[in-house]
Amino acid sequence: MIEFSFTLPEPESPWHTTWDRVQQVNTADISEMDLRYKHFGVRAQLTINDVEVISNRGFITLVDLALSVSWVGKCLAAGEDSAFNFTEGAEVIRLHVEGDRIAMSSSVKPWATSVAREQLLEAFAELRNEAHACLTARVPGIADHPVIRRFAPDQAGS
Template sequence: MMNLSFSLPDVDSAWRGTWKVAQQKNPSELTEIDLRYKYFSANVEMIVDGVEVISSRSFVTLVDLALSLLDAERCISSGEDTAVGFTERAEVIHLRHSEGNIVVTSSEQSWRVVVDREELRSSISEFLREVHSCLTSEVPGLSSHPTIRQMQQI
């Protein structure tokens, strides 16, 4: 069983400022680099069979992680092994094919979990839809931004 979800920072959190600043900008002028690394910090949680693969206790840049997961899903779909890294830390989550499943390991943790390939793909797809929906609700002009539109291509 797998859960992949995110939550926005509390309204009075300094991390919420990464959303407020973006809301004050013209969405068409936001560069992909800024979207990936400057705006939209969020708590993301990924749990596979009770193992916390990504902890909701720390903040990540949501667009960067979403686009990394999009790339990972494409690799998984084509039968390739892949990895997901983080802007905020050195850890890398490895995703390797094994008998119709995906073995998930960390470069910094000792756990090893296995998730059904289709369940992982489905979880990533749903996560991307939710991220896209949240971003375009918070900043409506982002719906036509090419970087954000990529999340709909899954």
């Protein structure tokens, strides 16, 4: 079983400003680095077979998450191993293709799990699509940004 979701910060959270600041600039002028690491903080959670792969106790940025999931999904769909991490932490999540399953492990935590490749790819695609929908609904004009278009629903691969 896979549970993959994200929630926006509460209005009183300092992370809420990562959403507010974007309303004050031309979205076309925001760099990829700023989109990935400065804006759109969320609490994300990925649980696979009762293993907490990504904890919702901290914040990560939604664009970085969506781009990471998109890239990893493309690698896995092509039968290639992959990995991802987030700037805020030292942990690397490793994904190893084993036939029609994906074995997952952490570089720093003592967990390991595996899941059907198609099931994981579907969860990644759903998360990517939800992230895109959330961003484009809340930030006028962001859908036209080339970085955001990289994980638009019409993009194939994950």
